[in-house]
Amino acid sequence: MRSQYGIDLSKKRTLSECRLSAELEKEGITSLQQFMRRMELDKTKRLENMMLDKLTTNYTFFMRESKHFDYLRENILPTLRPDNTGPFYRVWSAGCSTGEECYTLSMLLHDYTRQGGFLPFLEITGTDASEAAVKGAKEAVYPMRELADIPPRWQEKYVKKLDGNRHFTLVPEILNCCKFRQMNLLGTVPGVAQFDLIFCRNVMIYFSEDARERLIGQLYRALKPGGYLFVGHTELLAWNSAQFQYICPAVYRK
Template sequence: MASWAFESPAPLSDTQYAQWQQLLEQRTGICFMQHRSILQAGLVLRMREIGISDYDAYFQQVSAVPQGAIEWSLLVDRISVKETSFFRDADAFKAVKQFLLKRLDAQLRPQDDTLEIWSVGCSTGEEAYSLAMVANDMVDYTRAKVFIGVTATDISSTALHYARRGAYAPRKLERVPVEAKIKYFSEQGDKHFHIVPGLKQKLCFTQGNILELAQAPAIKMDIIYCQNVLIYFQRRRHKQLLDMFAERLKPGGLLVMGAGEVTNWRHPNMKRLADEHVLAYIHADEHVTAD
């Protein structure tokens, strides 16, 4: 490894930053205009790994088509934000729980139906597993005879590898209720807590960019959970993504986002959930005027 890797590299110049930002947004849709430090850190991390100290030379390498395709995917993996935790937004998960209690009512739902959930930008899996835990608890509570399927997508292959393994250090379980910890985790010899097979088999982790709509799950969803994802996209892309989510919800389905992520979005089939603590919408059976 080059000796420069142990030194603090010079920060990106404004011209270099604009060049990298444009390339990343063009290819992934992710906008780093408000996240310069994340872009800088990701670049430095990957460049250190391969012993390159020249931002411009590295730019030429990764932007080359098709020669730079593999290195490009590795760079995107380093830059992708992976900060997450189990049950990260208590109010949002409370809303999901209340939604599922109504959704699984035997008088309102066919007993042979499926319960489909999509975790968008699932990172290392904590969010997706949290959704699966809540769904499984509500199915057990209501005794509904439904199949639970959680589709979890992310752009980072490294994060997905970690998620598929389903093994977490003890500090990662700080927000997990004791009952859930006992029910859904097993402590093994590697001093990590592993998701039990019965829950893990309900999840499918897959790599993809949500801007590539053809790669989005084709099945209709009961819940689409997309928190702290849209903040990395330009506002002009928000409507495109939200409209796509709306089209992939079943009638009566729930769309959950992070508080403050979206303003002034309207869709003829979506109605804002009456909960001041959560930014969420319900897919109505008929056209509605959003609140």
């Protein structure tokens, strides 16, 4: 996990074994060492995907760390004009989990244009190492308990209730600009100097120090000059960040 994905579970060995124990028993595997050997021989990546799904934390919700969205709307979006932007406004949610962050951004940006704000054609890319998380993001069906996190005005415009109000999804306007794929953040980035905005929040807290440095370099390369990076509020970036300009807590600019 650490060498390939940068995720440091060395201090959580007992938790890792507990999370994997039921799956190991199903596979007839008696130890983590045996599991790792079998995973290396598994060309289908089935065991690797299972491990990622069990060991990574996909906790998220709509409007998480809402001050980020307030800052985006009040301070960044108003600076966009036809003469200083390209034909697209591209956003990357790096570590998108089950899609709530991407769809929050989509609702915010669509609502901004409905209120008369200028925005180029919107493209949102969500990536996650977990196959199950990406599948959930693509399906975009959520339990009703998550509806409370969405502002009432957005609920009226963008939410569609399902199966007797037990679940909900979002209208095509919100879904269609969001694309998802499975990706290792330490692998090939979706594009070089392609993104206007990157959200990589509450991801680096699971990474080893060397992996964090590699990831920061990946994010820097993926941003357009002048683009913004949002990280989690607990992720203070005390790194060689002369390359990034500090804007305010958890917000940086290339």
